[in-house]
Amino acid sequence: MPELLRVILFIIFVLSFAGLNAAYLVWCERKGAGHIQRRIGPKEVGPYGLLQPLADGAKLMTKQLFLPKGVDPVLFMVAPLMVMVPAIMSFLVIPFSETFVAREINIGLLMVFAFASVNVLGLLLGSWGSANKYAVIAGARCVSQNVAYEIPMLITTITMVMVTNTMNLNDIIRAQSGWFFHWHLFRLDISLLMPVAFLIFFVCSLAETNRAPFDMAEAESELIAGAYTEYPGMGFGVFFMGEYANIVIGCALTVILFLGGWQAPIPLDFGGFLGVLWGMFWFFLKLYALIFTVIWIRWTYPRTQFYGLLNLSWKVLIPISLFNLILTALQIKIFPWL
């Protein structure tokens, strides 16, 4: 039964990919933070501190899973899973290479967004279940932030779906084949505002994954640890893994929609197994370049104030993305041969 074997292998791949990413992105984050602040970062545990994530994981796992007084035990325990599981589910439709994808379904993009919207529900339930005032404030902020940023993100996504005429992630990538100027980011003939759309999508994915400078869910200097305040040991750890898995998903979507996914910048096709590796190489190169940018942004900008955050979305991102939608529609209508 090769199909069953394929599914099992993909489940193992996706789970280990999410876990390893969470572990080693923390390491990258700390190293990146260190060098940006002209420090070294972790260096004691293993060469270049490479075993630091294992030490952190062991520390988190040995901690007691303590239920504070007054928490809602079901919501409290379910919430981290509601952040982690949807993120992992989204990996199932991400095409790492043309044929290296667990399930190529024709509504892949919709599925990713459906699961991504569960993330905020998990944070809200966790913060409500914590029976902690800081957590509740963080939960409320998180919901209004996610509602505000989902709109420009989805408008931009609709624009891209209009351009490619499909929700199949692999087909979206195939529409960008050829030289690198066929990638949607550089297709000014489709929409003059394409680089702006890319920026809007990237900023919204930062906000959706609660990353700095939009990390209102954690906001450690104002709200202790925000929604995670009451979480001990691995409860916090799972939230953290979910956050990093969401970053990977957000960056993967940006790569797929705007940067040509697994397409190499030059039209070079090896075919066969080498072709799969060639595609994966370019996909991961673009993916990790974007993830590095996410880390770089975190250690460059201070956290925005909450009204600034909402103003940016409602006054800037939504009008511009709506304008981009209309402009793209017009350009497609006027130049239908493109």
Added chain:
Amino acid sequence: MSGYFKELFDGTKSLFIGLGITAKYFFEPVVTMQYPHEHIEMTPRFRGHIELIGDEETGEPKCVVCGMCQKGCPTGCISLAGEKREGVKGKVLTEYILNFTTCSLCGQCVENCNFGALRFSRDFNLASPRKEDFIFDLIKRLKEQN
């Protein structure tokens, strides 16, 4: 309306300038010192605990056991002893113990010494869980330095 777009452009531009600054820092060498593995030489005027100065030629302490340091010490943390020896002019130092647990590093002993036999050491890394580690035998220390 033009203010809106100006703010937008200026804001975006300043964000990219910020990214440029951190990118520059990212590739510059680190400035932190990996303290337990390496440390800098202490500054010359650092006032650590006292130590004896040896004679340049013989290496023996320059101390003549006058006891002025002991008399001047407000906390009484210095105890020293000397003896007369055949063929040597003056007294010879046989014991110089500094009880660093009570020393306040006031420097009266160094100030009082007329023979230039005492100075501040530049040791700062003195942490220990045991009290006995802070009873310094300065003659032993001088021999180790020679």
